[in-house]
Amino acid sequence: MDSDNRRARALTDNITQPAGRHVVPNSGCTVQASIAMKDVEKVSPTRWNSSSAAIQKIKITKLSHMRYCHPSSGMEALVSFMLDFGMEVVKRTDNAIWFGGYGIDQYVYYAEIGNEKMFLGGSWEVESWEDLKRASSLGGSPIVELTDAPGGGYMTSIQDPEGFPVNFIYDVTPRLHPTKQQAEPLQVNDEFLKPRKGAFQRFQPGPAAVHKLGHFGLTIHDFELQFDWYTRHFNLVPSDILYAQDDSGVKSDVAAFLHIDRGKDYVDHHSFFFSVAKTQHVHHSSFEVHDYDSQNMGHYWLKQKGYRRVWGLGRHKLGSQIFDYWWDPNGFMVEHYIDGDLVNEDTPVGRQPAGDESLAVWSEPVPATFLD
Numbered sequence: 001m002d003s004d005n006r007r008a009r010a011l012t013d014n015i016t017q018p019a020g021r022h023v024v025p026n027s028g029c030t031v032q033a034s035i036a037m038k039d040v041e042k043v044s045p046t047r048w049n050s051s052s053a054a055i056q057k058i059k060i061t062k063l064s065h066m067r068y069c070h071p072s073s074g075m076e077a078l079v080s081f082m083l084d085f086g087m088e089v090v091k092r093t094d095n096a097i098w099f100g101g102y103g104i105d106q107y108v109y110y111a112e113i114g115n116e117k118m119f120l121g122g123s124w125e126v127e128s129w130e131d132l133k134r135a136s137s138l139g140g141s142p143i144v145e146l147t148d149a150p151g152g153g154y155m156t157s158i159q160d161p162e163g164f165p166v167n168f169i170y171d172v173t174p175r176l177h178p179t180k181q182q183a184e185p186l187q188v189n190d191e192f193l194k195p196r197k198g199a200f201q202r203f204q205p206g207p208a209a210v211h212k213l214g215h216f217g218l219t220i221h222d223f224e225l226q227f228d229w230y231t232r233h234f235n236l237v238p239s240d241i242l243y244a245q246d247d248s249g250v251k252s253d254v255a256a257f258l259h260i261d262r263g264k265d266y267v268d269h270h271s272f273f274f275s276v277a278k279t280q281h282v283h284h285s286s287f288e289v290h291d292y293d294s295q296n297m298g299h300y301w302l303k304q305k306g307y308r309r310v311w312g313l314g315r316h317k318l319g320s321q322i323f324d325y326w327w328d329p330n331g332f333m334v335e336h337y338i339d340g341d342l343v344n345e346d347t348p349v350g351r352q353p354a355g356d357e358s359l360a361v362w363s364e365p366v367p368a369t370f371l372d
């Protein structure tokens with residue numbers, strides 16, 4: 001080794017191995033589910049199919065829209081917030097407002113105008129009239145025609161075992177096309193690959209336009225009761241389950257992320273979740289936006305308008321979404337997300353310990369208000 005090489009070697013050694021301190025830089029990459037979940041306990045399908053063999057499940061095709069009641073005194077503040085959150089007012093009557101995204105759903109958020117705030121449930125689109133009738137029978141609730149709603153259709157509203165409203169809809173005419181053109185993905189130059197040559201990144205600040213409803217979640221009391229009901233009657237199956245362990249080592253499941261089982265078709269990692277907590281309430285509903293820049297511009301737009309942030313931005317571990325949580329003016333939590341995982345019937349289902357570290361790969365520490 002000549003002296004130049006020796007000097008270079010000494011310099012490199014100095015940079016990479018300072019005495020007494022070894023720090024591994026962060027990294028991240030996309031890996032197949034089988035590799036990502038290599039060391040994770042797997043859940044057998046008997047966990048959610050054991051009691052359902054004799055029951056014909058009600059087939060859900062998608063999560064369509066959320067339904068909430070807001071006090072009339074808070075309605076104008078809600079409209080302002082939703083516009084700044086990236087939704088549009090599709091229709092307004094004396095009794096309700098339908099807010100839309102730019103996807104093919106006629107609306108993604110229904111706000112009833114009432115005396116007090118109330119959660120009115122997520123709304124699942126079902127595959128057939130028969131499925132709607134079965135949902136109606138399950139809850140002993142009538143099927144009503146949605147005469148005022150954009151796209152029409154029929155709905156039945158039932159209750160889950162803990163009394164949360166659950167809606168099923170059928171025969172809603174979707175939009176023919178998204179109302180916004182699909183944007184060309186940004187060309188991103190990293191340290192080695194630089195596909196963008198002689199072209200520049202340019203942006204227009206504003207709200208992050210909402211594409212569609214992605215998922216919503218509940219805090220509940222009885223995990224087994226809710227898990228059994230949702231997986232026994234509907235084609236909802238877990239993507240991930242979280243457990244708590246007591247001092248004697250006994251594990252109890254306390255949270256589940258569920259997807260709509262469409263066989264080999266890939267679907268969102270979760271359209272629905274529930275988690276055991278001290279109080280029962282809707283936790284949040286989450287809406288998809290275009291990409292990281294639009295999400296960040298939406299974040300700073302909301303911040304600049306003075307709205308109350310909950311948590312974000314950050315990246316979730318389970319589902320992989322980059323999240324951004326906000327309070328609406330009447331105290332319901334809503335989320336912008338991008339880059340969620342897709343799963344199908346071949347994707348392994350994992351069971352892991354519940355804990356703050358399972359919530360995010362990177363972010364600020366999770367605030368107490370998120371966990372309430």
Ligand SMILES: [Fe+2]
Nearest residue numbers: 215284286335
């Ligand atoms: Fe979420």
